Amino acid sequence: MVSHHATKDSGSDGMAGKLPARHALDPLDAGEIARAVQILRQQRPVPTDARFVSVTLHEPPKDQVAFPASEGRDPIAEVSREADVVLRDPRQRATFEAVVSLTACSVLSWRTIPGAQAPLTPGEIGDCAVVTMADARILAGLERRGIADPGRVRVEPWGIGAFSGPEEAGRRLAWTLLFYRDQADDNPYAKPIHGLHAIVDLDDMAVLRVEDLGTVPLPPEAGAYVSDRVGPLRDDLRPLEIIQPEGPSFDVRGWEICWQRWRLRLGFTAREGLVLHTVGYEDHGEVRPVMWRASVAELFIPYADPRPFYAWRNAFDIGEVGIGILTNSLELGCDCLGEVRYLDVDLADGSGAPYKIPQAICLHEEDAGLLWKHFDATSGSTEVRRSRRLVISFIITADNYEYAFYWYFYQDGMIEFEVKLTGIVMTCALPPGEASDFGTVVAPQTLASHHQHFFSVRLDMAVDGLRNTVYEVDAEAVAMGPGNPLGNAFQPVRRPLRRESEAQRVVDPSRGRYWLVANPGKRTQLGHEPAYKLVPGPSVLAFSHPTSSVTRRATFATKNLWVTPFHAAERFPAGDYPNQHPGGAGLPAWTKADRPIEDTDIVLWYTLGNLHIARPEDWPVMPVERVGFMLKPAGFFDQNPALDVAPASSSHC
Numbered sequence: 001m002v003s004h005h006a007t008k009d010s011g012s013d014g015m016a017g018k019l020p021a022r023h024a025l026d027p028l029d030a031g032e033i034a035r036a037v038q039i040l041r042q043q044r045p046v047p048t049d050a051r052f053v054s055v056t057l058h059e060p061p062k063d064q065v066a067f068p069a070s071e072g073r074d075p076i077a078e079v080s081r082e083a084d085v086v087l088r089d090p091r092q093r094a095t096f097e098a099v100v101s102l103t104a105c106s107v108l109s110w111r112t113i114p115g116a117q118a119p120l121t122p123g124e125i126g127d128c129a130v131v132t133m134a135d136a137r138i139l140a141g142l143e144r145r146g147i148a149d150p151g152r153v154r155v156e157p158w159g160i161g162a163f164s165g166p167e168e169a170g171r172r173l174a175w176t177l178l179f180y181r182d183q184a185d186d187n188p189y190a191k192p193i194h195g196l197h198a199i200v201d202l203d204d205m206a207v208l209r210v211e212d213l214g215t216v217p218l219p220p221e222a223g224a225y226v227s228d229r230v231g232p233l234r235d236d237l238r239p240l241e242i243i244q245p246e247g248p249s250f251d252v253r254g255w256e257i258c259w260q261r262w263r264l265r266l267g268f269t270a271r272e273g274l275v276l277h278t279v280g281y282e283d284h285g286e287v288r289p290v291m292w293r294a295s296v297a298e299l300f301i302p303y304a305d306p307r308p309f310y311a312w313r314n315a316f317d318i319g320e321v322g323i324g325i326l327t328n329s330l331e332l333g334c335d336c337l338g339e340v341r342y343l344d345v346d347l348a349d350g351s352g353a354p355y356k357i358p359q360a361i362c363l364h365e366e367d368a369g370l371l372w373k374h375f376d377a378t379s380g381s382t383e384v385r386r387s388r389r390l391v392i393s394f395i396i397t398a399d400n401y402e403y404a405f406y407w408y409f410y411q412d413g414m415i416e417f418e419v420k421l422t423g424i425v426m427t428c429a430l431p432p433g434e435a436s437d438f439g440t441v442v443a444p445q446t447l448a449s450h451h452q453h454f455f456s457v458r459l460d461m462a463v464d465g466l467r468n469t470v471y472e473v474d475a476e477a478v479a480m481g482p483g484n485p486l487g488n489a490f491q492p493v494r495r496p497l498r499r500e501s502e503a504q505r506v507v508d509p510s511r512g513r514y515w516l517v518a519n520p521g522k523r524t525q526l527g528h529e530p531a532y533k534l535v536p537g538p539s540v541l542a543f544s545h546p547t548s549s550v551t552r553r554a555t556f557a558t559k560n561l562w563v564t565p566f567h568a569a570e571r572f573p574a575g576d577y578p579n580q581h582p583g584g585a586g587l588p589a590w591t592k593a594d595r596p597i598e599d600t601d602i603v604l605w606y607t608l609g610n611l612h613i614a615r616p617e618d619w620p621v622m623p624v625e626r627v628g629f630m631l632k633p634a635g636f637f638d639q640n641p642a643l644d645v646a647p648a649s650s651s652h653c
């Protein structure tokens with residue numbers, strides 16, 4: 001499972017050889033996926049042409065997982081291994097969920113989910129493209145546009161949301177965008193074909209209807225960005241090499257990662273991609289829990305253009321497809337630099353057969369600049385420490401866009417989450433000389449549509465234990481008066497979020513707002529409730545109208561923070577099946593109960609909203625845009641936990 005790819009021979013780094021036995025939280029391996037599907041086929045009437053959507057670890061209850069580990073740092077529990085299986089039967093037009101016990105070789109549950117549209121499978125997406133291009137109405141529409149060679153047309157199936165007509169109710173649908181290119185290394189999005197769309201029934205795998213809204217000429221330019229198409233390349237960069245002659249400072253044992261004081265486990269699912277489990281920090285020999293589980297649980301991209309069909313462009317990349325299955329195989333020196341270790345992941349294809357994404361997760365260390373410093377002017381001495389961070393990342397391609405997800409772990413107890421957005425902006429063709437309020441002209445006759453990206457990051461916190469309370473903290477000025485005669489006073493005002501209705505919050509940078517996740521049942525030596533604070537970065541909310549279909553389906557994007565009590569079944573903020581869902585599922589439904597969230601096992605749902613008004617500089621391929629947030633210890637330690645970081649050995653200081 002651990003691939004060795006290093007700039008130098010890494011055969012003696014001690015990580016090769018026998019892997020530990022399965023840990024309760026290890027993702028399913030290929031053998032387990034195959035066995036789960038086999039057990040299900042043997043014991044239930046699974047149709048031969050059923051499409052397997054996902055076969056994923058059914059995570060054990062929290063009380064069956066030792067966290068922190070009771071002995072040492074490599075706990076291997078003898079636990080029952082179970083698989084969650086989601087499949088679509090196109091003949092019955094039904095979505096099924098099963099839980100399969102691999103340990104007991106039995107199906108624990110098997111049920112249809114009425115009305116549910118599971119995420120689209122890669123097989124369906126591929127077949128949808130094929131039937132679209134085989135449709136005479138599409139070919140006639142292309143001919144009307146002067147496109148004679150359908151081989152140069154790219155079909156992109158999209159989730160249809162709740163926009164299908166009543167005559168299509170109950171059908172499993174996708175709709176298509178079309179793009180043209182003259183040659184294979186042209187930009188795939190440079191020549192959008194305006195106004196020609198197929199609506200496809202994915203169960204029947206047949207085109208239901210074709211809509212032709214009229215012709216707009218193809219933009220003239222190819223938008224190429226490959227190196228041999230962009231003219232002379234710069235030749236003035238000298239080599240920069242990252243050398244770690246003794247190997248990296250982290251240790252990979254199966255899916256367990258140890259680096260500096262950090263101890264955590266990794267997981268991976270078809271829907272969420274990388275998952276962090278049991279994140280803890282070793283403090284004076286004791287591993288103190290920080291987070292039980294963290295993942296990106298939804299990724300929602302609404303577009304601004306109100307015109308017919310353009311208004312349908314709203315992507316739920318997790319609920320409609322899954323970012324695990326969209327994950328890239330990474331390449332050394334390109335995606336990650338230096339002394340890198342990779343983890344491969346196993347997923348199920350549409351037939352339920354396992355397949356591997358090699359090098360799906362990247363682990364490496366980076367110099368992170370300054371950790372801390374002081375020059376003592378009296379003594380003339382300087383103490384300075386370099387910061388090192390552990391980087392755990394994966395990258396997905398969702399049609400036109402790339403999302404690179406990074407979890408950074410720092411020596412001072414900080415965790416940072418960052419997404420780098422790149423790839424190609426979604427385009428439409430403009431008539432010559434025209435512009436639009438809803439996009440930026442990025443090339444002649446080419447409009448890059450305004451849009452937003454919302455990441456719902458599910459943080460199942462466990463700060464020094466499972467019972468936590470969330471406080472909202474705002475800095476506030478103190479009223480001028482006898483206690484504040486000069487008017488300079490300000491203070492942080494801490495307000496507990498006691499119930500779900502109080503815990504639907506938005507960022508407020510003008511008050512320095514942050515959210516403190518504290519353990520009210522414990523005290524540090526200084527008397528603080530041990531806590532981590534969620535420090536938001538720049539973030540926006542959804543601009544879609546509150547009553548619109550997109551807002552109803554993505555209500556989570558109307559707030560930056562939601563807090564719910566932990567419930568194992570509550571994993572996705574727009575519900576389990578956002579594909580074609582009319583809305584209201586997930587966070588808005590659960591939080592109607594207005595459950596108490598104080599001093600209990602809680603989950604934070606942080607919505608990170610990015611506004612993308614495209615720039616001409618985003619074309620033909622977009623330089624990385626960074627968004628993120630931080631989790632910082634705030635009273636978790638009694639002092640700077642990175643005092644013991646040694647000075648750099650080669651330094652003069």
Ligand code: NI
Nearest residue numbers: 421451453612
């Ligand atoms: Ni964007």
